Amino acid sequence: MTDPLAQPYQRIVEDVRDQIRLGRLRPDDKLPSTRELATRYGVAHGTVQRALTELRASGLIYSHQGKGSFVRQVPPDEPETTSELQELREQVSVLAARLERVEQAVFQKT
Incomplete structure (x- = not known):
């Protein structure tokens, strides 16, 4: 579910991940x-490029210049929970940033 x-x-990254996880996007789908x-x-356009860069970095897609981006074949020995772990890491990162902002606001008031 998209936050x-x-x-x-x-949001784009999460949506594509969900589509892959649910089988709506299969290996080698464009x-x-x-x-x-x-x-x-x-x-x-730049926002989409950033999402595609994130998806490539996480190993979910690959791109061919002039042809597009495709869903990567997940190696059979790689657990399906890898994408879930990555999603949790991202959520922790977002929460850490929020906590830092709250702490800064609290310390500025004191």
């Missing part, structure tokens, strides 16, 4: 073009 407080690129994704999510 409504997430950054726009994070993702929609950057332009199509930007229109679908109502974001700028």
Whole structure:
């Protein structure tokens, strides 16, 4: 489920992850073009590029210049929970940033 407080690129990443996890996107399926994704999510081209970079870094997709981005084949020895762990890491990172902002606000008042 997509976090409504997430950054726009994070919502795209979460949505693509969910589609892969649920089997709606299968290995070697081509993702929609950057332009199509930007229109679908109502974001700028650069936001989609950031999401695709995140997905590539997490090993969920691969890209071919001029051909597009595709769902990566998950190695059979890799547990399916890897994407869930990555999602938890991202959530912890977001929560840590929020906590830091709260602490800064509290310390500024004292």
